[in-house]
Amino acid sequence: MKIIKRDKLKDLLNSFAKNAQTLAPVKENDTIKFLPWKGQGEIDLSQNALLPPKDLLFPQTEVMYRYTDGGVQGEITDVAAAAERQVIFGIRPCDVRSLTMMDDVFMTKGYEDDYYKSKRENTILISLGCNEPQPTCFCTSMGIDMMEADGADIVMYDLGEKLALEPKTDAGEQLLNDVDVLEDGAAEKPVAKECQLKADAEGLAEKLAQMFHHSYWEDLSRTCIGCGTCTYLCPTCHCFDIRRKNIGEEGFQFRCWDSCMFSEYTRMAGGHNPRPSKKERVRNRFLHKLQYFPERYGKVACVGCGRCVGKCPVNIDITRIIGELREVSVDE
Amino acid sequence: MSNSVAKQLEEHPLVPMVGEVSKIVDETPDVKTFHIYYEQGKPFTPMPGQVAMLSLLSVGEAMFSVRGVDENHLEFSLKKTGILTDALHEIEEGQKVGVRGPYGNGFPIDFCKGKDMLFIGMGIGLAPVRTMIYHCINNREDYGKMQIIYGARSPQDLVFKEDLFENWHKVPNCGVDVTVDRGDDDWDGNVGFVPPFVEGLAPNPENTVAIICGPPIGIKFTLPVLEKLGFTNDQIITTLEMRMKCGIGKCGRCNIGSCYVCLDGPVFSLEQLKVMPDEY
Numbered sequence: 001m002k003i004i005k006r007d008k009l010k011d012l013l014n015s016f017a018k019n020a021q022t023l024a025p026v027k028e029n030d031t032i033k034f035l036p037w038k039g040q041g042e043i044d045l046s047q048n049a050l051l052p053p054k055d056l057l058f059p060q061t062e063v064m065y066r067y068t069d070g071g072v073q074g075e076i077t078d079v080a081a082a083a084e085r086q087v088i089f090g091i092r093p094c095d096v097r098s099l100t101m102m103d104d105v106f107m108t109k110g111y112e113d114d115y116y117k118s119k120r121e122n123t124i125l126i127s128l129g130c131n132e133p134q135p136t137c138f139c140t141s142m143g144i145d146m147m148e149a150d151g152a153d154i155v156m157y158d159l160g161e162k163l164a165l166e167p168k169t170d171a172g173e174q175l176l177n178d179v180d181v182l183e184d185g186a187a188e189k190p191v192a193k194e195c196q197l198k199a200d201a202e203g204l205a206e207k208l209a210q211m212f213h214h215s216y217w218e219d220l221s222r223t224c225i226g227c228g229t230c231t232y233l234c235p236t237c238h239c240f241d242i243r244r245k246n247i248g249e250e251g252f253q254f255r256c257w258d259s260c261m262f263s264e265y266t267r268m269a270g271g272h273n274p275r276p277s278k279k280e281r282v283r284n285r286f287l288h289k290l291q292y293f294p295e296r297y298g299k300v301a302c303v304g305c306g307r308c309v310g311k312c313p314v315n316i317d318i319t320r321i322i323g324e325l326r327e328v329s330v331d332e
Numbered sequence: 333m334s335n336s337v338a339k340q341l342e343e344h345p346l347v348p349m350v351g352e353v354s355k356i357v358d359e360t361p362d363v364k365t366f367h368i369y370y371e372q373g374k375p376f377t378p379m380p381g382q383v384a385m386l387s388l389l390s391v392g393e394a395m396f397s398v399r400g401v402d403e404n405h406l407e408f409s410l411k412k413t414g415i416l417t418d419a420l421h422e423i424e425e426g427q428k429v430g431v432r433g434p435y436g437n438g439f440p441i442d443f444c445k446g447k448d449m450l451f452i453g454m455g456i457g458l459a460p461v462r463t464m465i466y467h468c469i470n471n472r473e474d475y476g477k478m479q480i481i482y483g484a485r486s487p488q489d490l491v492f493k494e495d496l497f498e499n500w501h502k503v504p505n506c507g508v509d510v511t512v513d514r515g516d517d518d519w520d521g522n523v524g525f526v527p528p529f530v531e532g533l534a535p536n537p538e539n540t541v542a543i544i545c546g547p548p549i550g551i552k553f554t555l556p557v558l559e560k561l562g563f564t565n566d567q568i569i570t571t572l573e574m575r576m577k578c579g580i581g582k583c584g585r586c587n588i589g590s591c592y593v594c595l596d597g598p599v600f601s602l603e604q605l606k607v608m609p610d611e612y
Contacts, residue, residue: 064346064347065344065347067389067390069388069389069390069428072423072424072426072427072428073428074350074388074389074390074427074428074429074430075350075428076347076348076350076389076430079344079347105581105582106582109581109595110580110581110595111345111580111581111582112345113345113346113578113580113582114343114344114345114346115346212589212609212611238582238584239583239584239585240577240578240582240583240584241577241583242346242393242577242578242583243392244389244390244391244392246390251389251390253389255577255583258577258583258584258585260584260585265575265585266574266575266585267575268414268573268574268575269394269413269414269415269416269417270413270414272548274574274588274611274612275611280611284587284611287589288584288587291589291590292587292589292590293590295589295590296590
């Protein structure tokens with residue numbers, strides 16, 4: 001185990017940043033964001049970042065390839081290059097868990113998405129255990145240990161004046177060996193305070209498989225305004241659109257985040273839309289998280305980070321919905 | 333497939349292979365067939381029923397049924413329906429287009445082997461069915477009797493006329509029956525919708541697989557007819573359409589329940605569809 005004093009944290013990040021793009025939670029305009037560390041800024045480890053760090057592996061907008069298309073002679077001129085090494089410092093256990101779900105989506109079931117994979121394989125994760133949850137947090141309901149993070153290369157604990165770092169992988173070990181601002185030491189793992197918000201999604205998928213035509217979805221969709229905020233903030237939401245931008249005779253194909261809450265998402269040429277109203281879209285969002293993803297990948301696609309709970313403008317709270325879905329009768 | 337091409341597809345499953353449109357066939361006023369030529373050999377050999385992403389680089393890409401023609405050609409038949417197909421209908425021979433794939437499961441060839449085959453196509457829905465018809469023709473000894481039933485809105489809207497009225501009549505033990513919703517002065521064939529036409533022809537369900545594609549409304553009214561004739565759900569195979577962006581099960585939008593049409597479809601038996609949510 002390695003120890004660093006809190007006031008030396010910038011030295012540690014500076015050391016990491018010499019060899020790799022280093023992302024750390026920095027407070028900017030009253031918002032905590034994962035930003036590239038350039039030696040300056042206010043590191044804020046008091047609570048999780050507003051946006052999950054999924055965009056570091058799956059950018060909100062990402063160029064896929066470039067082409068020329070002058071009249072009839074089109075060709076692809078450049079495919080996006082492989083990713084550079086990056087260190088994500090201070091990622092919370094919930095967001096680490098979400099990346100294992102991203103891995104399922106982008107790297108299994110027959111096709112590996114090379115854009116994602118390249119970034120993922122060049123990323124080192126340093127998790128930070130949560131001593132104190134936010135009022136909207138419910139990660140422990142989703143089977144997450146607030147201190148530990150399966151999948152992180154280094155697990156970090158907040159000891160107040162000090163931080164303790166425990167390497168979990170060879171890459172993590174190597175990274176810590178390469179810096180000289182750490183001291184060897186031992187520390188007792190902090191005890192996390194309990195999440196106040198709870199949800200029990202265990203076994204819910206089987207019940208939901210009987211509830212596709214339930215009136216619950218119609219009722220729930222009346223509140224939703226279809227803004228898509230929940231999907232953009234969600235660390236497990238991975239839907240994307242593929243579009244292109246033409247500049248004269250050149251152009252590029254890019255992908256960008258999309259949301260199942262938007263009507264255009266499933267609208268086909270000719271106008272047919274299998275999910276034409278909010279009812280079908282809200283239903284799809286919750287069934288995707290609670291039934292379809294578990295059926296496909298064996299996991300509930302929610303990590304209890306609470307971002308959607310905190311930011312939904314009409315207070316749609318997935319923990320309340322899980323509770324209600326447990327209660328309602330399948331036969332209405 | 334050459335090794336370098338295979339490698340590129342393996343490394344970049346979302347990047348198309350650019351080929352040249354070597355021939356465009358006007359099928360109907362709003363359907364054209366595009367032959368795409370690859371000098372180094374076609375990038376993949378699709379199984380019947382599989383789909384591929386066809387793109388005009390500066391306009392967009394969309395998923396269509398694809399057929400492998402010979403060593404160098406892929407073939408798509410497209411109805412003019414949206415931004416991309418409108419643009420594709422404007423291009424001329426010599427134009428470069430992109431193709432990536434093949435995607436999806438294709439028709440259940442092993443399940444169909446040794447059985448009589450009933451093909452029902454409606455409108456442009458004949459395009460995916462035709463990939464299986466050609467597979468059966470090219471492996472004629474593996475399949476029993478073939479019966480092809482096709483319907484279009486009008487004589488003008490009949491696609492693949494050369495196949496319907498010449499080529500397929502020469503295939504041994506193969507019947508072709510064509511109907512149109514509305515005839516014209518020159519049409520001396522059957523007039524009427526596909527469902528009653530199928531009912532009148534009364535294909536025998538015994539040891540038969542029915543492959544049916546067409547507009548949803550056509551399928552909806554033909555299924556009860558097949559049921560009445562004695563076809564069971566596992567004997568009826570169809571293909572689904574959904575909006576797709578990636579084709580490889582990542583972008584999210586073509587799900588029906590926990591199935592992705594791009595990976596687990598587009599071919600489904602009626603038996604499978606009965607246990608899936610009816611959201612397509």
